[in-house]
Every structure is written in C-alpha cells, then in structure tokens.
Amino acid sequence: MVTILVGGQWGDEGKGKIIDLLSEKADMVIRSQGGNNAGHTVVNAGQEFRFHLIPSGILYPTTTCVIGNGVVLDPRVLLEEMQQVQSRGISIDRLVISDRAHLIMPWHPILDKLEEEQRGDDRLGTTWRGIGPAYADKVRRIGFRAGDLLKPRFLEKKLGFVLNKIKNPILQELYHVPPLEPQAVLDEYTAYGEQLGPFIKDIFPIVQQALTGNEQILLEGAQGSMLDLDFGTYPYVTSSSPSAGGALTGSGISPTAVDLTMGVFKAYTTRVGYGPMLDGVVARYSVALNGIRSIALTKLDVLDEFDPIRICTGYISKGELQSYPMSNISHLKHCEPVYETLPGWRSSTAGIRRPEDLPKAARRYIDRLSELCGAPIDIVSVGAARDQTIWMQGGQTGLAVRQREHEPSHP
Ligand code: IMP
Secondary structure (H helix, E strand, O other): OEEEEEEOOOOOOOHHHHHHHHHOOOOEEEEOOEOOOOOEEEEEOOEEEEEOOOOHHHHOOOOEEEEOOOEEEOHHHHHHHHHHHHHOOOOOOOEEEEOOOEEOOOHHHHHHHHHHHHHHHHOOOOOOOOHHHHHHHHHHOOOOEHHHHHOHHHHHHHHHHHHHHHHHHHHHHHOOOOOOOHHHHHHHHHHHHHHHHHHEEOHHHHHHHHHHOOOOEEEEOOOOHHHOOOOOOOOOOOOOOOOHHHHHHOOOOOHHHEEEEEEEEEOOOOOOOOOOOOOHHHHHHHHHHHOOOEEEEEOHHHHOOOOOEEEEEEEEEOOEEEOOOOOOHHHHHHOEEEEEEEOOOOOOOOOOOOHHHOOHHHHHHHHHHHHHHOOOEEEEEOOOOOOOEEEOOOOOOOHHHHHHHHOOOOO
C-alpha cells in the first residue's frame, strides 16, 4: 500500500505534523526529493524535533526510513542530524541511504550564494544550501553520489576532473574567490564515507521487497507543488519535482503501485523567498497535477480571528478568467484575483477534536475549499500538537483511513 504525501502550495504547509501522524502506521517512509532546504518540525511526546533530511518516521521504533535516490544529500548536515536524533535516545539503525542519492559538495553552497548575488534584484531567494547547483551537476552528469563515498580511489579521480577542471576555474576566474583544495575535500568526504558507509545501500531491492510484502509505504514530500521545477512559478522554484511524479522517480516506485496521493494545504497562503503568490486556484491546480484524493488542511486556527475570509477562486489575466495558474510568470504577476467572501467564525478552534464541534462558519469554509479544489478534506489540523487534529467524516481510502480507525480520539 503506497501513499504519496505532497505539499500543495509553496512548502511550509505544516507537512511535518501530518507526516508524523501517518508515519506511525507506516512500515517504510521514503524521502524522495529535495535536500536540507526542507525543514519538518514535529512535536512528539512533548518534544520538538526538526528534521531536514531524516524522515520523521525515525521516531517510531519499527519504521524503516529511506533517503531516496532523488534527494540531494549534504553529508555533514545528515551526520549532525543523526547525532541529534541519537542524543535523544532514538535509534538510527533503520535508516537507509540510497547509493544513487546525489551529494551536496563544498562548492555547491558557495556557487548557490554567488549566483544569487549575481542576479541582484532578480534573485530567487534560495536557501543557499547548494540545492540548485547540486541538481544541475546531476543533470550535467558530473555529480557525486552517496555510493561514491565508499570508493575513495574513484572519488579522488573524479575530484581531479570535476574540481580541478570545472569548479575551481569557475570559482577563480568567474567569481574571483579562492579555489577549494582537492585533498581537503577528499579527506572530508572520505571521512563521511566511513561514517555513513553502513547506511548506504542500493534501495531498489529493499523497496521492492516492501512492495511485494504489501507493507505500508509513505512517500513523504518536501517543499510543495508550486515550487516544482516544471509546474511551479518558474524561475521562483526549487530544482527538484516536489509533485507526485517526482516522488516516484525519486524512490524507484512505479505509478501503478500508488494507492493514494494526499495533499497538505495550509488554510491560507504564504511563501518563502520571492515571486508572486495567491490561493484556491493554486489548490485546484495542485489537486489535478498530483491526483490528490485526500486533503489535510493545516493551521485552520490561524484564521480564528479573521472576518470576513476571502478565497481566491480565479485569476483574470488580459481580460480573461483563468481557472489555473498560468505558466507565464509575468502574466501571473499582473493578474487580478477574483475573490469570494465567506464569514469568519471569530472563536478558537484550537481545542476542537470532532468535526461536529466546529463553528458553522468554519465548517462552511472547509466545505467550500473542498468543493473548489475537487477533493475531500479528511484531516483538519488546529495546532502543532499531535492531538490537535480533527479527523473529518466521509473521508477516503488509504493510509489516512487506516490511521483514523486506530486513532483513539476519533469518534
Ligand atoms: P532552493 O530550493 O534553496 O534552491 O530555493 C528555491 C526556492 O524554494 C526559494 O524560494 C526557497 O525559499 C524555496 N524553498 C526551498 N525549500 C523550501 C521549503 O522546504 N519550504 C519552503 N520553501 C522552500
């Protein structure tokens, strides 16, 4: 049983909590794209955990946590995160790293920052973690993969070419910054290889075995559909595919194996970085793009004091009503939003646990969003804690339901 969980907007939808809720019933959780540009905050048993690379399923003692081939991995950051998790008494024995995952090399964050500086006012607002340059090298076929860490001779030879012939000339001649010392990079990455070696594996047979064993597999998305390299607000996007398609190529799972795609949406819209952003049109687009059949709506409580609440239902661009975000970023920047106005509920939802206890206006807002997006809202989150969750009735099949059946607080 395979469930894909994607962010429906620009990231920061509060996926961490939903992933945590679903991970409890998962046998395997796979992260399949992005890198440490992501940050999932999970509040579990009163403790706050912040994950950048390790799937938050690590908090459950029997869940296998896989860092898939589609991820770009900063070994230094991963090792720090592994140490943090261990120092809180949590075992990392169930962590597996794909030998095909690409590595963030020391020049990637440097080039990320230098390229952003070069762009001046047109900068993308990247996280400076080296994500774009690492994916660019992967596509250019000069990337380093996790498996390379286990082959010091190969690593040395490849550094001789990539660092000496390509990266250092760029750093020195184009950007006039000091070159990187190949031996120092080799020593650093060889040491990473020694520490990460036991976790680096070919994940293909491991994932296949989980599939044939009919295990519950959760593909946890990072970022969001509107940051998708192809379908997001290009160029204000990340360099991977955070949509459902990317989850598959980033993990080696076939489309026919997928049972459910769930989307996490914040009850309102924001984005980190730069670029235009609006709303409900985006949600409808995300549902269609990813084949979302079940929605988790987060942070509803943030709207508790807003009255009225406006939902954007369409964009007017060049005099025409558009039902989906346009690919042309300047049309998107200048379009006029069409709003629908609903009454607010002006009361706290943070303590609500059952759908029937929601204020009428909140219920109406949720139902209208569901109607506009074309998918049922099965989970409503009203706070960061695990129990600040409302399992809505009449939901969908899949992991969400399996979770709901086991949720003691569910009516
Ligand atoms: P990059 O992924 O560092 O290249 O950044 C590209 C864009 O994606 C920037 O606007 C970032 O702020 C945004 N971004 C990347 N990762 C995340 C995330 O996990 N949450 C929200 N925004 C993100």
